[in-house]
Structures are given as C-alpha cells and as structure tokens.
Amino acid sequence: MNAIKNKLILALFVSIFQFGNAQNISVDEGYTPEYLVNDVLINSTCANVFNITVSGGNFATGEKSYGFFDGVGTSFPFQNGIILSTGKINNAPGPNSYLSDDGGSMGWNGDNDLNTALGLSNSFNATILEFDFIPLGNKISFDYIFSSEQYLTNPSANQCNFTDGFAFLLKEASSTTYQNLAVVPGTNTPVKVNTVRGSGTICPPANAAYFDAFNDINHPTNYNGQTKVLTAESDVTPGETYHIKLVIADEGNYRYDSAIFLGGGSFNFTIDIGDDRLIANGNPLCQGENLVVDATQTGATAYQWFQNSIAIPGATNATYNITSAGDYLVEINYGPTCQTTGSIKIEYAEDLIINEDTFTLCDADTNQDGITLFDLDVIKNQLFTNLPTNYVVSFFETTTSTSALSSNYTNTIAYNHTIYARVINIQGCYTNYPIFLKVTTFDEIILDEEIGLCENDVLILNAGPGFSSYLWDTNPPQNSQQILIASAGTYHVTLTNANNCSKIKTFTIIASGIAIIEDIIINDFQENNTATIQISSSSVGDYEFSLDGINYQDSNVFSNLNAGEYIVYVQDKNGCGIVFEKFYILDYPKYFTPNGDGYNDTWFIDNLDKRNLENSIISIFDRYGKLLKQINGSGERWNGTFNETNLPSTDYWFEIKLTNEKIIKGHFSLKR
Structure with a gap:
C-alpha cells in the first residue's frame, strides 16, 4: 500500500513539474550558427547570407551564452528565436526565482565595437553573432526583446546607474563605421536598462511606453524585467554587401545577466513602397486622389499586386495606380524560389467646405515696417469657433506648403499678407482657407525720457501733440497731452494714433538734489596719489566731479595727483546745484x-x-x-x-x- 502511495505521489510531482515547465521558455545550445541564422532568424528562401560566426562564453560545463529558445505554450511574446546572453543561457528559462549570474567563475572579453557605439570603457562577457548579407530589398527589419536582471525594483538607488549594454551594429562591408539599430524608436538613444524603464521603482522611468514589465516569480524567463517587442530596422541598398554584428556584454561587473531575444523568422528583407496613408496618421488620401506606388527592383523577374489579399487582375507591372482604399501588397519574384514583398495601407477621407476672413493687427514692434507678430492661436479661436471638435486647424505659408507655421508667426510680406489655414477633418483631408493679414502702423517716433526732479520742485510731462488719445497711468488716470507731477517715479502714457494703434511712452523721473560731501579720503606719499570724494548717503542725485570746475568726470576718484592744494567740485547732472571743497595732497621732494x-x-x-x-x-x-x-x-x-x-x-x-x-x-x- 505504501509503495502504491509513493508512486502516486511521484507521478503527481512529475505531472506538476512538467506542467510548470510548460509555462516557461526552453533553450537549446545544440544548433550551429548557420542554422540559427538561416533557419531560425531569417527563414527566407532567398536570403544571401554568409560569413556567419558566433562567439561568447564556453563554460567548463560545456554550456554556452547563445543558442535557440522555444516559447511555444508560454506567455512569452516570441514563439521561438535566438537568445544571446552575458551568461549561461541555461539560466534564462523561468520561473524568475533566482539571480542569473555566473558567480565570477567565468569571464571573457568584451567588445571594442560595442564600447565605441555605447561609449563604454569596461565591457566584458560579450556574446556576438555576426554575418554578412546582400539584400534584395531596400529595407531590413527584425524584432527583439531586451531582458535583464538589472531591472530591479527597490533595493538601492545605486542600481539606477548600472546597465549592461547591447547593440545591433550595421555597416556596409567596405565601411568601418557602424550604425546602431538597437535604439529607442524615433531617437538615437541606445536601448538599455536606464533608457527604457517603467515606473514604480526607486529609479525614474524612461521611455516607459516601450517597457513591458517588472517580472514576478511566475514569468517564463528568469529575468527581472524586459522591454516590449521592439523592431530594429534600417534602409539598405539592394545588391550591396552588408555586415551586421549583434552583440551584448556586461558592463562594470559580471553580476546580473542580461539577454537579447531575437524573434524567429522576424529578420525580413522587404521593399519600402511608401508610408501608409491612414486617417490615424493624419495622411489619408482625399476623395478623387490617386497614388502611384513604385516597387521597381533590380533583378526582379515578375510582379503581382494584391488588394486586400486578392490578386488584382493585370496588375503585374512594377508600378500601380491606387484609386481606392485597401491593404495593398506587391510580390516581387527574382526566380522560381526567391520572393520579396512590399506593402502599403490606403484610406480615404471626406472633403469639406469653408469660407474666408481677414485679421487686422497693429505693428507691435519699434520698427514700423508693416511686419509684426501674429498669434495664430487667437486667429484660430476667433475664426473657427464653430468647427467640429475633431477638426484640426494648422496654418501654412502657401497652399502647397508642408511645414506648418508656428503659433507665433511674423508676416514676411509687409502690410498685407495672405497665409492659409489648412482645416483637416477627422479623415485627414483638408481645405486651404485664405487668411488675410493686415498690418497697420504707428509711424510716430516715441522716445522714452529720463528727467531729474530737484527737491521741492514740480515738472510738466508732455507726451507730445498729434495723437487721437492719451491715457496716463496716474491715480486717477488722466487723458490730457501733459500732466503736472511733484514726485519721482515712473510714469507711463498710452498714445493712440489715427490707425487706432497704440504705444506706451515712459517717463522715468529721478529725484535729484545738491550733493553733501561727507569726506575726502586722501592716499598720498605714494607713486600714485589719489583722492576719493565720498558723498553722503543722504544725498539724492546723479553727480559728476571736477578739480577745475570745467572738466567733469563720473568717477569720484582722482588719481596721479601731485602734492599741493586742490578744490573739488561736485555737480548734480540734473542741474540741482554744485558744491566745492578744498583739500591738500602731501608728498616729499625727491x-x-x-x-x-x-x-x-x-x-x-x-x-x-x-x-x-x-x-x-x-x-x-x-x-x-x-x-x-x-x-x-x-x-x-x-x-x-x-x-x-x-x-x-x-x-x-x-x-x-x-x-x-x-x-x-x-x-x-x-x-x-
């Protein structure tokens, strides 16, 4: 009875173990580099690939840092593919239950090309897959996931600066300069732990839209986190020989392994026949618009165009004129067993009808040349208040311009200038709406003034004649050409001319008065005898200084004075008075x-x-x-x-x- 019970328990344990393993990826080190590239990664009947090499860690146990992975039956995004790691790939399968590193028992060289691409100085444990290829199409692409044990949660903020490095380095075979394809989409930023990272940890998020998750213990891989499926891509020249180097390495230390998962069959040689024309992209075709797409390729023997997966009768030329919406694909044959494809999606949108209007603005700058700054957002809000909310309004210099004007726009044609509001409906089609910009000017010359006001005196401020209105910022406001003031300060008057344009003239009134000489500091018996005139802090004025009452200077220091008697004159520049005082410079005869x-x-x-x-x-x-x-x-x-x-x-x-x-x-x- 006990024996039967033990067998049942063993059978149950094996069943649970096998079920658990089925949820995790598996790896296989037994495939050759040629098989991994030709049959796993590329899987194409006409791939011209050669000089395939792979290098990495060859551990004493016979284990490797590269190989094949199988994700069938798991939640991992790839069904299969190639794994390149900074450690043993046998550590890669889940669950995520222990730290994947090699304990320092195995270490090998880094890679100089990786160091150059990422600006590193101390990479090691590099695993490299590289090969040459000759593309038939003008574009290559492949999918990948970057996984790492360095995607930690919250043990220490120090982790934020540690990240292993990897790169997908592409160059023409005759070139020495690599291009890194492993970058954050739309940027030149290399994908690393600290450039693609989620939120909720000590480290700040970075490009979180491309981060998948911090993994729990039940993840099918033994890594703490990974990116979403990313696509590396590049334009290439058909018929040219290229070299690609896929490399990953530790940086700084051997701990915390990282890996690249390359999607099986995702390395594609395709033809770029143009951008998709979609409503979501803002570039659908408008009603009545045709689009000619060109798939011409050197060496091609046959073409066949498809619309919505159905062969188009007679569409066997390199070019095709699209007149209706659909998913278009072209098959390009180079022989009986070699074929590439190109695709484009086309959508159409409705047209719309709108009217015209004029917008007038005064020339706001000092140069009254009919050129001024318009706020196009204000124009949009005034003229297009009744448009549906899903319509988009942008402004352009001409009806054929492709670069939208900024909201702060300066007209380039003086006084009268026509620009165009391009009103785009939800389908992406537009009508050009002429906007007549008119600039009126304030031609009168307005100069700010700075005036001194002597103690116990009054001033008349005169804004000048010839304006249709005046408005002073006094309390209460005054609307006369001139006003009487008795105190220092800043006074502003808004002047409006016959064009209904306004400018502000500023009067800066400075309190001024006769100086009080507090002290004369003499530094004599020197090679350079000096006298410094100190004015009392209670003196209010703008002063200048003289030793002869004729020639004045702004500085209160007189230098290179010979021995003798002097009289210093201190004069208020605003005409509020002058004081003088005698002093003596001493020195000895030489x-x-x-x-x-x-x-x-x-x-x-x-x-x-x-x-x-x-x-x-x-x-x-x-x-x-x-x-x-x-x-x-x-x-x-x-x-x-x-x-x-x-x-x-x-x-x-x-x-x-x-x-x-x-x-x-x-x-x-x-x-x-």
Whole structure:
C-alpha cells in the first residue's frame, strides 16, 4: 500500500513539474550558427547570407551564452528565436526565482565595437553573432526583446546607474563605421536598462511606453524585467554587401545577466513602397486622389499586386495606380524560389467646405515696417469657433506648403499678407482657407525720457501733440497731452494714433538734489596719489566731479595727483546745484639743491599744517642711520648741513611721524 502511495505521489510531482515547465521558455545550445541564422532568424528562401560566426562564453560545463529558445505554450511574446546572453543561457528559462549570474567563475572579453557605439570603457562577457548579407530589398527589419536582471525594483538607488549594454551594429562591408539599430524608436538613444524603464521603482522611468514589465516569480524567463517587442530596422541598398554584428556584454561587473531575444523568422528583407496613408496618421488620401506606388527592383523577374489579399487582375507591372482604399501588397519574384514583398495601407477621407476672413493687427514692434507678430492661436479661436471638435486647424505659408507655421508667426510680406489655414477633418483631408493679414502702423517716433526732479520742485510731462488719445497711468488716470507731477517715479502714457494703434511712452523721473560731501579720503606719499570724494548717503542725485570746475568726470576718484592744494567740485547732472571743497595732497621732494641760488635750497614737507599735521616730527638720516636733523611740520626746513658743515651730494633717508601716529619713510637726494 505504501509503495502504491509513493508512486502516486511521484507521478503527481512529475505531472506538476512538467506542467510548470510548460509555462516557461526552453533553450537549446545544440544548433550551429548557420542554422540559427538561416533557419531560425531569417527563414527566407532567398536570403544571401554568409560569413556567419558566433562567439561568447564556453563554460567548463560545456554550456554556452547563445543558442535557440522555444516559447511555444508560454506567455512569452516570441514563439521561438535566438537568445544571446552575458551568461549561461541555461539560466534564462523561468520561473524568475533566482539571480542569473555566473558567480565570477567565468569571464571573457568584451567588445571594442560595442564600447565605441555605447561609449563604454569596461565591457566584458560579450556574446556576438555576426554575418554578412546582400539584400534584395531596400529595407531590413527584425524584432527583439531586451531582458535583464538589472531591472530591479527597490533595493538601492545605486542600481539606477548600472546597465549592461547591447547593440545591433550595421555597416556596409567596405565601411568601418557602424550604425546602431538597437535604439529607442524615433531617437538615437541606445536601448538599455536606464533608457527604457517603467515606473514604480526607486529609479525614474524612461521611455516607459516601450517597457513591458517588472517580472514576478511566475514569468517564463528568469529575468527581472524586459522591454516590449521592439523592431530594429534600417534602409539598405539592394545588391550591396552588408555586415551586421549583434552583440551584448556586461558592463562594470559580471553580476546580473542580461539577454537579447531575437524573434524567429522576424529578420525580413522587404521593399519600402511608401508610408501608409491612414486617417490615424493624419495622411489619408482625399476623395478623387490617386497614388502611384513604385516597387521597381533590380533583378526582379515578375510582379503581382494584391488588394486586400486578392490578386488584382493585370496588375503585374512594377508600378500601380491606387484609386481606392485597401491593404495593398506587391510580390516581387527574382526566380522560381526567391520572393520579396512590399506593402502599403490606403484610406480615404471626406472633403469639406469653408469660407474666408481677414485679421487686422497693429505693428507691435519699434520698427514700423508693416511686419509684426501674429498669434495664430487667437486667429484660430476667433475664426473657427464653430468647427467640429475633431477638426484640426494648422496654418501654412502657401497652399502647397508642408511645414506648418508656428503659433507665433511674423508676416514676411509687409502690410498685407495672405497665409492659409489648412482645416483637416477627422479623415485627414483638408481645405486651404485664405487668411488675410493686415498690418497697420504707428509711424510716430516715441522716445522714452529720463528727467531729474530737484527737491521741492514740480515738472510738466508732455507726451507730445498729434495723437487721437492719451491715457496716463496716474491715480486717477488722466487723458490730457501733459500732466503736472511733484514726485519721482515712473510714469507711463498710452498714445493712440489715427490707425487706432497704440504705444506706451515712459517717463522715468529721478529725484535729484545738491550733493553733501561727507569726506575726502586722501592716499598720498605714494607713486600714485589719489583722492576719493565720498558723498553722503543722504544725498539724492546723479553727480559728476571736477578739480577745475570745467572738466567733469563720473568717477569720484582722482588719481596721479601731485602734492599741493586742490578744490573739488561736485555737480548734480540734473542741474540741482554744485558744491566745492578744498583739500591738500602731501608728498616729499625727491631731491633738493642747496647751492644758494634761492631756488630749491632747502628740503621740507609742505602743507602739513593745512592738514592739521604741524606737530609731526621729521627725522633725517645719512645712509648709515645717523640722525642729522629733526624738523617739525609747521614749516621748518633742512639746508643740507650738519653742525654747520655742508654735507655731500648723496641720498639721505627720512622718517615722518605724523600727528595721527602714521609713519612714513623714504629717501631723497641732495645735489650740489
């Protein structure tokens, strides 16, 4: 009885295990690279593919990092295809119950082309599938899914900067420059963990429309997340030889494997015969419109056109004139066993009827040239208020223009300019609606004014004659040509001319008054003697400065001043008054000549007493430091003698101890 029970339990376990496995993908490492490319990925009777190679991890256990996968009976989007991984593909089947990495036991080289394409510096564990091909059509495409263990949820924000890299690198065989086809649709951004990612985790979402899911434990693959099915595609030149390199690698470390799943049979060589003309795309054919499509291909032996999967009788030329809606397909034969296709979908829409109108605007800028800025959204809201909500209004320069004008539009023809509103109905058909733009001008010259207002004074502000109306922003508003003011500030007047165009003139009234000199800061006994005139903070005005009352400067600093007496004049630029004050610059003579000619016979410091420094002590020394003479600042002088003996011509040193305790040292020359 126990034996029977044990067998039943074992049978039940095996049944459950097999049922569980049926929900997960399976992998097979036994196929050759040629089989994987020719019979799994491309699966075409006329694919001209050669030089097929694959490289990756060959583990000690005999396992590989590439091979075949089978998704039949699972929720995985692909029925089968090729898997390229940064680790063992035997880790790829679900459930998603453990971390897929190789524990550092196996490591191999990265790929320089991948590094260049993605800007990497440290890729390794690269798995590469590459081959040459000669396309018959002018376009290739294939489907893929990128899966990765690096699609983590919330363990650490550090994960946001880690991502393995992969690329689908295409080039002409004679070229050295690759184009990466594994990019976010409509961009040049490579698809990676941090460029295609969903929301709800520590890391911010990125291009979430292309992200499928963060996987739970029951997922048919053992990866934490994956993209939706994406399509890599490129235009090619029929008959040219191309090289494609499909490569994936770890970046930074061996942990957290990633994989590319290539959809079986999805590598297609097709003919691009034009964009679909669909209502949803905004480009359906309008009633009565024909479309000639051209599928001409070099080397083709026969053509057959189909509409809605039914062969069109007699439609066996390379071109076909479409006159009705439908799904069109052309089969192109290159021989008894080689065929390519091209397809296009066509929809038609209804026509509509609309009227005309005019929009007038004043020239709003300073250059009154009949050119101004129109807000086309305002025009649209005023002229098309009764259109159905599913109609789209865009503006164009001409009836044949294809580039819509921006809502902020500047007319290019002065004064009178016609543009066109293209009103598109829900089917995508349109009528060109002429919009007459008229620009009226404000030709009068308006200049803003800045005026000073002296203390206790009043001003009359005059906006000038010749306008149909005036409006001052005073409280209360005034509508006269001129107003009387008694306080500083900014005053605006809106002037309207005979064209009913307006401009604003601004009067900036600046409070002004006579200056109060608070201090004169003197920096003397220097190579460059200066005087800085400090005006009291209570002074209100715009001031200029002068040392002669004639030549004025804006700077309050005077430089390169010689020793002597000065008068500084401070004048308000707005005519509110002038003040002046005397000051003295001190310095020492650089030499003297005690030769008895009555000129420069003594050495002294002039004007010390004018600076209230008459009690200063000046000590004179010879070159050896011997004190020769002391004089005060009240006018005493040295005649070049010591003990009534003339001293020789040479340099002598001095030290000035000013009354304010400042000490100045230097030397001068005695010349005989």
